[in-house]
Amino acid sequence: MSARTTQHDTGPSASSHEPSCGVVEEIALEDSAGFRLSRLVRVRRERWAIQLRTLGLTPPQAAILRATRDHRGQAMRALARTLNTDAMSAKRCVDDLESRGWLATTTREDDRRVRVVDLTARGEELMGRLDELAHAQEWNLRDQLSPAHYEVLVAVIATLERAEGIGAYDDLSKDDDQEEEQP
Numbered sequence: 001m002s003a004r005t006t007q008h009d010t011g012p013s014a015s016s017h018e019p020s021c022g023v024v025e026e027i028a029l030e031d032s033a034g035f036r037l038s039r040l041v042r043v044r045r046e047r048w049a050i051q052l053r054t055l056g057l058t059p060p061q062a063a064i065l066r067a068t069r070d071h072r073g074q075a076m077r078a079l080a081r082t083l084n085t086d087a088m089s090a091k092r093c094v095d096d097l098e099s100r101g102w103l104a105t106t107t108r109e110d111d112r113r114v115r116v117v118d119l120t121a122r123g124e125e126l127m128g129r130l131d132e133l134a135h136a137q138e139w140n141l142r143d144q145l146s147p148a149h150y151e152v153l154v155a156v157i158a159t160l161e162r163a164e165g166i167g168a169y170d171d172l173s174k175d176d177d178q179e180e181e182q183p
Helices: 033-053 059-070 076-083 087-099 121-143 147-164
Strands: 003-007 023-027 103-107 115-119
Touching: 033 059, 033 121, 059 076, 059 087, 059 103, 059 115, 059 121, 076 087, 076 115, 087 103, 115 121
Parallel strands: none
Antiparallel strands: 003 023, 103 115
């Protein structure tokens, strides 16, 4: 690893990995795990986007469709939480997919303010083709790693997701959607 010593601010936002004296080692860009991870994600996302164009979808739209299939009858706000996006972005995406006949939204019987998202028959049909692409994408990644390395990668991702407070789907049924208003 290329490193250089430099003086940095060690205020309240300073990392716990930095020495308290204010002197830290600079990390070369290509030695930075964060940069390398971001670069890898960007390349894989671009390839995914190219594949999705064959279905007329973007990555966010594909994520909405997959999450809707995986968590049937989920409220719009819960769907946004699942995807770690804001509710308005999810709503715009859902509205577009609904206008194309792939999703349908209804209101809850017990609370008319809550919009519930479901796949239509056309959406179910599209999911078959989307699943084929997702499967190919997943296996492309797995084929580049040994089974042991793949397991380690999945474990490291889970650890980082927990540390960042994302990726936990254990509370999807939480019914705090009462504040959601119907547009």
